[in-house]
Amino acid sequence: MILLTIAAASPSPAPVVPGAGIFTSPLLMSLLVWVPVASAIAIAILPNPRGRYDVLMKQIAFFTNLGLVFILFVAYNQFEAFLPTAQYEEKVPWLQAIGASYHLGVDGPGMVMLILSGLVGIISVLASLGVRERVRSYFCLVLLTQSAINGAIVARDMFVLILFWSAAAVPIAILILGWGGPRRHAAAWRLVGYWGLGTGALVVGTMTLYAAAGGSSFDMDVLLKAAISPRIQIVVAVAMIIAAATRLPLFPLHGWARDVYAEAPIGVTVVVAGSAARLGAYLLLRVVIAAEPAAAHLLSPLLAALAALTVGYAALAALRPIDLRRVGAYLSMIPGGITMLGLAALSPLSIAGSVLSLFAGGMAAALIVGACATLSDRAQSRSLQVLSGLAPRMPIITWLLVIAGFAVLGVPLLGTFLAEMLTFFGAFKNQPIGAFAVAAGLVVAAVALASLFRRILFGPPNPDAPGVSDASLGETWYLALLAGALLWVGVFPSGPKLPGTDTPLFDQGLVNVMAAGISDIASPYTGATPTPAP
């Protein structure tokens, strides 16, 4: 019904020839949000006596994600790269009495997040092909999670953002409770607790903004452009930082990350580390950096401190090896810290680095937790006291784990290198202490990774360890896709061109897509620094 309303309400140019303009349909964003829900409902009501159609359920989930990636590919290619405004907008009144509307749309950074979410979605299904128990429920919940993440990305109304932001917690918690490791209960309740705190902070911040802006609309075009006092800006910004810190996660609100990344099933871990967690930085970018420049200036040292503490803590914690999946969990926090450093530096260059880091950092985080989880599964142990000398027996996973480690550190040719380069170039000028601290944290992380690789991959084999096997085809595919995406962005950040020309082939380049949106977001930080009123 809502889709029909949108179709009726949104102006759409009449196609000249049959089929022309179908992908500029006003439903494009709604399709990304509601197609997974429709598939989840189909999976939920499909008869499945004694698990006879488990494979069909997996196929539905896979092809739904493939379809979403196709829609995204079309949207990405038709995206007007140098238009700073939101595109593919849909707007229908929803709760008119309080000024909430069903408003979706996407700008450059949003498109980067959507690409991330689409890729992570399909990778998560590939990583979940080994699920044998309660297949119907599992894939139903995975699809609902993806829908919630896509909805939060494309939301252009704070009400819609809150709706989808908070909706992700329930299916993820149930997935952990139902298919997680031995400490799944603690992991799920911690996730609910921390994310609940973050949602609470988001709601309080939004309501404060809503009240300060006159209490007439939740639309971002109204709320984020309202002239509000610096004090209110600071209150809102602090609330948003808390919300973001619980998601990204940032020290000291990272308490859920270790248990969730270590205990959740692999497919869920990939989604949480890859795209769900990036929503935290995306929220900060959209609501604080883009809309509250006075508060952003005042709080930027705090953001830099949070970034430095997160990277430093994660790197030090990864040095203390006990459990491989926990090491992966700690290492996956590092890209979030780098994203935060870029936002703290408040320069166009560092913000560009942050946006690129949303994508590359999400991929790197998903890759490191995925590789650690797969290695643990295949080696039948996650204890670092047991795992040793695995490289000769697990060559594929070894390669992928090494690439994952490099991705976290930001080694050249990988997307994270470019993101870190932009971030640090921007940050060393505006937040030198924070940037040095984060760089020092990265050095410690490199030591931790080197120590990990030496011990489990290249050390002497442990004769008492259980038997090991290398990655299956499905596991290789999902990890290689992550690594491949990182390589692609690292090698072709502006997309591949016809030799000798500037004509793009099929990809106009992630950097180009995000550029216009970033120039709009960073516009308050290109001139003189505004000083907040006392």
Added chain:
Amino acid sequence: MRNLVLAPEALVVAAAVVLLLGGRLGWYRPRARRYLPAAAALVTLVALGVELWAGATLGTYFGGGFVQDRFALFAKAAALLAAAIVLAVADWTAEDSLSIGLAMPLLAAFGVMVAASAGDLVALWAGLELAAAAGVVMVSLRRPDLALRLLVSGGVASSLLLIGLAFLYATAGTSDLTAMRDVLFSGAPTIALAIPLFLAVSGLALRATLAPFHLAGVPASLGASPLGAGLVLGLVAAAAAVVAIKVAAVLNPIPTVFSSYLEVIAAVAMVGGGAAALAVRSPRARMAYLAAGQIGWVAAGLVTHYRAGLAGSLFLLGAFAVAATCGPAVMGRADGGEPALAGMGVLRPARAAGLALAMLSLAGAPPLAGFFGEFAVGAALAQSGHFGLLALGILGSVLSLAAAVGTLRLIYLQSPLEEARRGSALPVLTRLSTLGAVAFCFVIAAYGLLSNPILGLADQGAEALGLR
């Protein structure tokens, strides 16, 4: 059209009387179990249809004692919808008496309708008492001791309310709600009025089973049959909330006489309800505390004493009435502790979905009815600057959500137990109950999607109470 305005009330009362008389005089054969619930649900649906069609006609009846306005339309429609679904979804093998079980939800809905249309204090009080009496009758069928406790506590609540209303009458010099509001515009808040209103608010909180005034309501709902529990937690609480909204609208010119108490009560209810829901293990008790927490949100909307707040409360009340009334009935017999729900998702998929949605909606989880209602109240709280109350409400909702996730785990992730180990049978499957469960799921899920017209009607309802 004007003559049809009273038709829904007439239909509901007539059906209840016929059902009670038929049960008493032995008109029904054992076969009646098959068709009577469907017939009662159908009559209620017809009453709902008539209400939605003819209820838009504004007017006053019985010398101003009965008012038909948008507020009445909204509240009556919500009560009738809740009654229709609960009659359809109930597991009648788990009920103690068919005729009484069918009649009491109708009478409770009638009580809500009378309170919603009340033009003066007497009708307001009468409607609440009628709904509460239906709840006591349902509880007494299974647990006379708990019914007695509910009766005594209800008597205390009633007397507290009457004291407050009497003082209000003495202050305004009239029992007519509109005239009373006009008089209070020129009045000033006094201690002499504030103290009795404190008692009245306490009485209403007791009726609405708001924490910490849930001491009779929640235990009674735990001992009652599923339908009885739904009445006590849902329709009786909804009746109390309707009375509270109307009294709050009357007192709008001098909100300081009650808003401080209500703020404390709402805060305690929201946080206490969520915390208690997380602490208990029995599914029925968990649902009762979730309901107690959500009715705290309804009370929070009244604290704002703005039109948006009262509209938000009314909007949430609609969602609450359906979820809290039908939730225990959807659970049916599977209320004997956590193991009873294990694997319900496999064995009774429609009911399991209904139970999950009821729990999540009462917890305020998106994108269900309760979330939209709580968000509307939250927006009103922000507009009126009650950020502390908003933060406590969110805390309560997070606790409630954690509790609801715990129940979902049981329903969907645990393997079904053997019948012998389960301790109580699962709800019996009938076509009507499955249809009712599906309808319930649809209402809870679609409430948010259709929230624009529903909240619009609630807003008109708040406007009809004289709020700007």
